[in-house]
Amino acid sequence: MGTLSELERARLRWRARRGLLENDLIITRFLDRFESELTEVEVSALTRLFVMDDTELLDVLLARKELEGPYDTPDIRRLVAVMREL
Numbered sequence: 862m863g864t865l866s867e868l869e870r871a872r873l874r875w876r877a878r879r880g881l882l883e884n885d886l887i888i889t890r891f892l893d894r895f896e897s898e899l900t901e902v903e904v905s906a907l908t909r910l911f912v913m914d915d916t917e918l919l920d921v922l923l924a925r926k927e928l929e930g931p932y933d934t935p936d937i938r939r940l941v942a943v944m945r946e947l
Contacts, residue, residue, distance in 0.1 A: 874892065879911075
C-alpha cells in the first residue's frame with residue numbers, strides 16, 4: 862500500500878483517541894513519529910490494538926502487563942515494543 866492517504870491518516874488518528882490521557886500521549890507520540898511510514902499490516906494491527914480496554918492498554922504500554930489472547934500477535938507485539946521505547 863505504501864503511504865497512507867490523508868483520509869486514512871485522519872481515520873487512524875480518530876481511532877487512536879483514548880479515554881485515558883496517558884494512552885493518548887503515548888499513541889500520539891508514536892503516530893507523530895511513524896504515521897507516514899506505517900504499512901497496511903501495521904495499520905491493521907494498530908486498529909486491533911485500539912479495541913483493547915483503556916486500562917488494559919495502558920498496562921500493556923507501560924509494560925505492567927503483556928499482551929494476551931487475540932492481541933498477542935507478532936505485528937501487535939512489534940508496535941507495542943516501539944511504543945514502549947518512545
